[in-house]
Amino acid sequence: MAEEWDNVGLQVGDPTAPAERIMVALDPCRDAIEAAVQQQCNLLLTHHPFIFKPLKKIALSDPLGGLIAIAIKNDLSIVSLHTNLDIAAGGVNDLLARRLGLVDCKPLKVTGTEELVKLAVFVPQGHEEQVLDALSRFSGVIGNYRDCSFRSSGTGTFLPLEGARPFIGEIGKREQVAEIRLEILLRRDALAPALRALMKAHPYEEPAFDLYPLLNRGESRGIGRIGELAAPLPLQDFARQVKNGLGAAGLRIVGAADRAVKKVAVCGGSGASFFREAHFRGADVLVTGDVKYHEAREAEELGIALLDAGHFATERLMVQGVRELLEVELGEKNFTATITAYGGERDPFSFI
Numbered sequence: 241m242a243e244e245w246d247n248v249g250l251q252v253g254d255p256t257a258p259a260e261r262i263m264v265a266l267d268p269c270r271d272a273i274e275a276a277v278q279q280q281c282n283l284l285l286t287h288h289p290f291i292f293k294p295l296k297k298i299a300l301s302d303p304l305g306g307l308i309a310i311a312i313k314n315d316l317s318i319v320s321l322h323t324n325l326d327i328a329a330g331g332v333n334d335l336l337a338r339r340l341g342l343v344d345c346k347p348l349k350v351t352g353t354e355e356l357v358k359l360a361v362f363v364p365q366g367h368e369e370q371v372l373d374a375l376s377r378f379s380g381v382i383g384n385y386r387d388c389s390f391r392s393s394g395t396g397t398f399l400p401l402e403g404a405r406p407f408i409g410e411i412g413k414r415e416q417v418a419e420i421r422l423e424i425l426l427r428r429d430a431l432a433p434a435l436r437a438l439m440k441a442h443p444y445e446e447p448a449f450d451l452y453p454l455l456n457r458g459e460s461r462g463i464g465r466i467g468e469l470a471a472p473l474p475l476q477d478f479a480r481q482v483k484n485g486l487g488a489a490g491l492r493i494v495g496a497a498d499r500a501v502k503k504v505a506v507c508g509g510s511g512a513s514f515f516r517e518a519h520f521r522g523a524d525v526l527v528t529g530d531v532k533y534h535e536a537r538e539a540e541e542l543g544i545a546l547l548d549a550g551h552f553a554t555e556r557l558m559v560q561g562v563r564e565l566l567e568v569e570l571g572e573k574n575f576t577a578t579i580t581a582y583g584g585e586r587d588p589f590s591f592i
């Protein structure tokens with residue numbers, strides 16, 4: 241899901257090394273890396289990429305080179321989740337929207353739509369539910385519906401050849417079986433694990449199935465979110481709510497204090513460039529960080545309010561958010577890993 245210019249995933253480390261102790265941090269800065277080493281973590285997960293521009297050399301006297309050395313010497317891998325986490329469901333922008341109490345959220349700037357495939361699989365009668373269950377987590381969606389499937393019954397035939405170990409029938413004899421043709425909508429990017437799950441859940445040695453590429457598109461995904469407050473608020477009151485909700489030390493406001501806000505766009509980090517998009521989509525205000533002077537002027541002219549709560553305050557909630565997400569995901573897969581949230585992070589900016 242990451243943007244093309246981004247550098248996400250493994251930044252440094254051995255991709256085959258176990259990850260038993262994991263720390264989550266916003267920035268791969270010295271303090272976080274040292275804390276991870278001190279707590280004997282094997283993996284540090286950060287939002288901002290550890291290596292962003294391609295490196296021509298790794299000089300240990302440079303700040304980045306020195307940190308790469310610390311990581312390698314201490315068997316600490318570093319993985320970064322950046323624009324992919326901004327876009328992903330439950331990622332930075334969903335966390336931000338949720339924290340600010342927005343409902344009916346949609347992506348602010350669409351970056352892609354889910355590609356879908358249709359799987360038609362032939363299952364002996366009575367086993368269709370277990371196959372559907374196994375494929376459920378790879379399901380595509382139609383609007384607000386998932387697990388959309390269709391089943392029709394018929395007769396399947398097969399002739400087991402030498403070496404086969406048929407679930408039904410015997411070698412050299414053509415078999416007729418009452419089967420269900422189960423059609424399921426799947427996400428294309430989840431096809432490989434979905435087929436592995438199918439093989440496991442299907443009783444046959446060689447399940448028969450057809451895959452159809454679809455021109456229908458699934459859910460849109462994108463950066464930022466746009467949603468609504470439960471009730472309109474004056475900009476000043478909403479600004480105070482944002483400041484408190486995010487624990488920001490300061491917040492800059494563009495727009496009249498008493499203007500009513502109901503439709504709210506958010507973009508964690510440096511999202512000020514989306515103010516035109518937010519205005520076009522009917523937002524009264526955009527909450528983000530790193531707003532520049534000329535962007536503030538142009539937003540003022542357009543008539544959209546801006547709340548600059550800072551890059552740090554609009555993204556730091558990913559630390560607890562990713563820790564919680566990982567705990568659920570790893571727990572579901574029966575992986576045992578200790579996941580901690582780095583608590584020592586500080587905004588580089590302070591206010592007087």
Ligand SMILES: [Zn+2]
Binds near residue numbers: 510551555
């Ligand atoms: Zn950021």
